[in-house]
Amino acid sequence: MLTDMYRSRNASHPTIIDRVDPVIWSDQGHCPMITAEDEKFYEKNGFLFLKNVFSDGEIAKLRREAGLVENSDPTDEEVISEPGSDEVRSVFRVHNKSDVFSKLISDDRLVAIAEHFLDDDVYIHQSRVNFKPAFKGKEFFWHSDFETWHTEDGMPRMRALSMSITLTDNSAHNGPLMLIPGSHKKFISCVGETPDQNYKNSLKIQEIGTPDQKNLSEMVDENGIVAPVGSAGSVLIFECNTLHGSGNNITPYPRSNLFFVYNAMSNRLVAPFGATKPRPNFLAARKDIVPVRSGRQKIQAAE
Amino acid sequence: MLTDMYRSRNASHPTIIDRVDPVIWSDQGHCPMITAEDEKFYEKNGFLFLKNVFSDGEIAKLRREAGLVENSDPTDEEVISEPGSDEVRSVFRVHNKSDVFSKLISDDRLVAIAEHFLDDDVYIHQSRVNFKPAFKGKEFFWHSDFETWHTEDGMPRMRALSMSITLTDNSAHNGPLMLIPGSHKKFISCVGETPDQNYKNSLKIQEIGTPDQKNLSEMVDENGIVAPVGSAGSVLIFECNTLHGSGNNITPYPRSNLFFVYNAMSNRLVAPFGATKPRPNFLAARKDIVPVRSGRQKIQAAE
Numbered sequence: 001m002l003t004d005m006y007r008s009r010n011a012s013h014p015t016i017i018d019r020v021d022p023v024i025w026s027d028q029g030h031c032p033m034i035t036a037e038d039e040k041f042y043e044k045n046g047f048l049f050l051k052n053v054f055s056d057g058e059i060a061k062l063r064r065e066a067g068l069v070e071n072s073d074p075t076d077e078e079v080i081s082e083p084g085s086d087e088v089r090s091v092f093r094v095h096n097k098s099d100v101f102s103k104l105i106s107d108d109r110l111v112a113i114a115e116h117f118l119d120d121d122v123y124i125h126q127s128r129v130n131f132k133p134a135f136k137g138k139e140f141f142w143h144s145d146f147e148t149w150h151t152e153d154g155m156p157r158m159r160a161l162s163m164s165i166t167l168t169d170n171s172a173h174n175g176p177l178m179l180i181p182g183s184h185k186k187f188i189s190c191v192g193e194t195p196d197q198n199y200k201n202s203l204k205i206q207e208i209g210t211p212d213q214k215n216l217s218e219m220v221d222e223n224g225i226v227a228p229v230g231s232a233g234s235v236l237i238f239e240c241n242t243l244h245g246s247g248n249n250i251t252p253y254p255r256s257n258l259f260f261v262y263n264a265m266s267n268r269l270v271a272p273f274g275a276t277k278p279r280p281n282f283l284a285a286r287k288d289i290v291p292v293r294s295g296r297q298k299i300q301a302a303e
Numbered sequence: 304m305l306t307d308m309y310r311s312r313n314a315s316h317p318t319i320i321d322r323v324d325p326v327i328w329s330d331q332g333h334c335p336m337i338t339a340e341d342e343k344f345y346e347k348n349g350f351l352f353l354k355n356v357f358s359d360g361e362i363a364k365l366r367r368e369a370g371l372v373e374n375s376d377p378t379d380e381e382v383i384s385e386p387g388s389d390e391v392r393s394v395f396r397v398h399n400k401s402d403v404f405s406k407l408i409s410d411d412r413l414v415a416i417a418e419h420f421l422d423d424d425v426y427i428h429q430s431r432v433n434f435k436p437a438f439k440g441k442e443f444f445w446h447s448d449f450e451t452w453h454t455e456d457g458m459p460r461m462r463a464l465s466m467s468i469t470l471t472d473n474s475a476h477n478g479p480l481m482l483i484p485g486s487h488k489k490f491i492s493c494v495g496e497t498p499d500q501n502y503k504n505s506l507k508i509q510e511i512g513t514p515d516q517k518n519l520s521e522m523v524d525e526n527g528i529v530a531p532v533g534s535a536g537s538v539l540i541f542e543c544n545t546l547h548g549s550g551n552n553i554t555p556y557p558r559s560n561l562f563f564v565y566n567a568m569s570n571r572l573v574a575p576f577g578a579t580k581p582r583p584n585f586l587a588a589r590k591d592i593v594p595v596r597s598g599r600q601k602i603q604a605a606e
Contacts, residue, residue: 134520135516135519139553142553172475172530173481173528173530173550175550178476178553178554213437213438216438216555217437217555220554220555220556221555225476225554227475227476245553246553247476247478247550247551247552247553248442248550248551249550250442250444250481250548250549250550251481251523251528252516252519252520252523252524
């Protein structure tokens with residue numbers, strides 16, 4: 001059995017430990033999609049916001065697809081509604097529901113960066129659209145994705161990242177994603193045992209697997225909060241352990257973002273480190289894992 | 304009986320009508336506390352944000368008072384808790400609970416502007432602190448204060464305004480007050496009859512007396528949203544009919560603001576225009592009304 005490098009949900013008091021994994025796994029040059037400064041920023045802050053990656057035409061097409069998956073079968077357990085309303089909050093496994101999304105996961109503008117940061121072939125651990133609908137979109141409380149992926153899904157190491165493609169404008173007003181820069185370098189263990197089928201609640205309102213107020217406050221006092229905003233077509237890349245969350249949305253404008261989580265092939269899931277039963281495949285892929293693409297070109301140091 | 308100039312909650316469809324009242328009632332010069340440009344801005348946009356009105360020392364004192372009223376008797380009906388938690392959301396009638404707040408209502412930096420804009424002696428229609436606590440502070444949905452004050456409280460005309468003194472920093476992240484500029488020039492009638500004792504719910508989550516999504520969307524498309532942010536000690540003045548709201552607060556920093564609502568003496572409450580019974584005095588003063596101060600100096604045109 002693998003050693004649990006990041007124990008959580010096993011004590012009555014939260015603790016903070018240092019990250020043991022690199023942030024950028026590759027030690028070779030930098031990815032040609034971004035600058036050396038971008039990489040330094042990502043390494044230091046745990047996120048990177050790239051504006052105007054996708055054209056208006058591409059985004060229009062992606063929004064159409066998002067609309068289709070939004071209106072798919074509401075009894076499907078992969079379709080999550082907002083707490084207190086029937087509005088769709090999230091739809092999961094969207095790259096299996098849409099050919100357009102399925103193609104997009106291997107778009108060089110995304111996957112080349114993922115492969116470089118993780119220094120490996122990569123696969124989709126999870127994909128989803130978070131709709132954050134106008135007027136009624138509710139919050140996502142602060143969390144590290146990795147804390148849940150490790151504890152409930154059995155992801156061994158911090159060798160995964162999310163890419164969020166903004167399908168609508170993300171403004172300061174409609175509940176943009178907020179991040180705590182630098183938080184990816186610490187691991188806050190969370191208190192509380194994981195209840196069975198915790199995901200059925202946590203996808204609406206997360207209570208287990210969220211950091212305690214004291215450690216959160218200290219981390220924000222030290223590092224601040226950043227909420228990257230920009231027009232549709234931007235890409236926010238954030239490291240699997242970067243603390244993030246977002247407020248609600250009372251504006252007339254939905255804040256809809258498409259998320260692809262890339263994990264290194266060498267970091268495939270094992271048994272959960274802090275739950276009795278793994279979560280379903282739509283939340284954490286463990287069956288029939290294949291790389292998003294083959295023939296990855298390792299970036300050469302000479303550049 | 305007075306004519307109802309702004310009918311609401313009496314039809315199954317919302318309608319929009321033009322404001323019949325002036326925004327700035329005085330036609331004499333401008334208030335020496337602010338500039339002529341400030342007044343033009345307020346007339347056009349329905350709000351005005353003044354930074355650094357109160358010193359750090361003054362704010363420290365006001366925060367201490369806010370802490371005292373926050374920790375007053377939780378069974379008091381004037382103390383409102385957040386939906387879903389015991390955190391204090393609002394405390395009303397604070398100028399009667401604290402000598403410091405009681406003195407502050409007649410501070411020249413506030414009342415002189417109110418008297419000028421309303422062109423009358425003024426009294427406190429309502430006072431409160433909205434705490435919007437760290438991590439758990441919930442939203443205030445879009446609304447016109449006047450719609451409620453008119454319909455539920457019997458305020459005849461749009462001749463009142465709010466002053467919000469920021470007791471903590473209001474940042475883009477901790478649920479700052481958002482306004483729709485120019486919305487004060489239209490009156491959106493709301494649908495739905497007013498239930499008895501509606502305030503017992505509406506102070507936590509307002510559902511009756513909020514504008515419909517279609518009219519809200521059109522108004523925001525046309526005018527946008529502004530969220531003034533600044534450090535503690537600022538004053539936001541907003542007209543009684545300006546649409547405003549705010550999102551929730553998941554940050555470690557409370558967004559606590561002190562509100563004084565000034566109403567013109569000539570605009571005292573009559574019977575509610577759309578409810579059977581008036582709301583309690585702590586929400587809408589109608590007993591023993593006296594001006595905040597006497598001996599108002601009318602501003603002369605010559606300046």
